[in-house]
Amino acid sequence: MALTLHPIAPDDGPRVGAFLHEHLNERVGPDVWAGALDVPWTAERPNGGFMLLDDGTIVGAHLAFYSERTIDGRRERFCNLGAWCVLPAYRFHGLRLLKALLAQDGYTFTDLSPSGSVVDINTKLSFRFLDTAAALVPNLPWPSLPGRTEVIADRAGIEQVLTGDQLQLYRDHATAAAARHVVLRRGDRWCYVVFRKDRRRGLPLFASVLHVSDRELFARCRRPFARHLLLRHGMPAMLAEDRIVGRRPRLALDVKATRRKMFRSANLDAAQIDYFYSELVCVPW
Numbered sequence: 001m002a003l004t005l006h007p008i009a010p011d012d013g014p015r016v017g018a019f020l021h022e023h024l025n026e027r028v029g030p031d032v033w034a035g036a037l038d039v040p041w042t043a044e045r046p047n048g049g050f051m052l053l054d055d056g057t058i059v060g061a062h063l064a065f066y067s068e069r070t071i072d073g074r075r076e077r078f079c080n081l082g083a084w085c086v087l088p089a090y091r092f093h094g095l096r097l098l099k100a101l102l103a104q105d106g107y108t109f110t111d112l113s114p115s116g117s118v119v120d121i122n123t124k125l126s127f128r129f130l131d132t133a134a135a136l137v138p139n140l141p142w143p144s145l146p147g148r149t150e151v152i153a154d155r156a157g158i159e160q161v162l163t164g165d166q167l168q169l170y171r172d173h174a175t176a177a178a179a180r181h182v183v184l185r186r187g188d189r190w191c192y193v194v195f196r197k198d199r200r201r202g203l204p205l206f207a208s209v210l211h212v213s214d215r216e217l218f219a220r221c222r223r224p225f226a227r228h229l230l231l232r233h234g235m236p237a238m239l240a241e242d243r244i245v246g247r248r249p250r251l252a253l254d255v256k257a258t259r260r261k262m263f264r265s266a267n268l269d270a271a272q273i274d275y276f277y278s279e280l281v282c283v284p285w
Helices: 010-023 030-037 088-093 095-102 116-124 155-161 164-173 215-220 222-233
Strands: 003-007 049-054 057-071 074-086 107-111 134-138 150-152 180-186 189-200 203-212 237-241 262-264
Touching (some): 003 095, 010 030, 010 057, 049 088, 057 095, 074 088, 074 095, 134 222, 150 222, 155 164, 164 189, 180 222, 189 215
Parallel strands (some): 074 107
Antiparallel strands (some): 003 049, 057 074, 134 237
16 A cells, blocks of 8 residues: 555645545535635644545545634644544554644644544543533523513624624634524623534534633523524524533533543643634534
């Protein structure tokens, strides 16, 4: 086998997308995979990940999503490890893809959707776990009180309300394929919420909350938000991690088997890791 390792360049998007569509997740179209590599935010991207070629044919790929953030006044570079797929006959060589990514110096690495076998590999490579304790909350058609809580979901309305770093986060992710955005406003306070549609047991019925800018206000506005998820997005349940939303509502059910999330960093701790600028906001599966 004439196996070679190559960084994924922008021109490689269509064939990498076709490979992942065929061999990893057929529900995600080739164009969606390819489009995910063209992230909507501005960032220095040394590659889109790495691919393994056998005589020019893709037999493995590991996507990567890069960003540069200001954390506690210091610039930090992030590399989010995305989809990793290697054909069975080449699994022995698959670790070369991950090692090529981790060999890049100066990054905080995140892996926010590792499979069971990848979790074990990451653990051996000094990745740490994020606390993903979560609750399942039913989205019910709660009656709304006129004028009390406003749910803003259009771009013009959101940009009119948000300010500062929350506005920048929204603008960086407004066109990301998997991210959905609302602003909950009550009086002179507002809460910016980002969520995505997720599957459990093959059913695309769950809203996974990725970001909440004001936990206290979110708790007070949870019912109007749940009503919005049900009636506007057809999602009868919400998955809410404690570290993201804070206090659980009364009707919440404990999620016994949460999906693991991991990171490796020389400078940051778990409290400084969020889900922006990642595969979670870029790839709808």
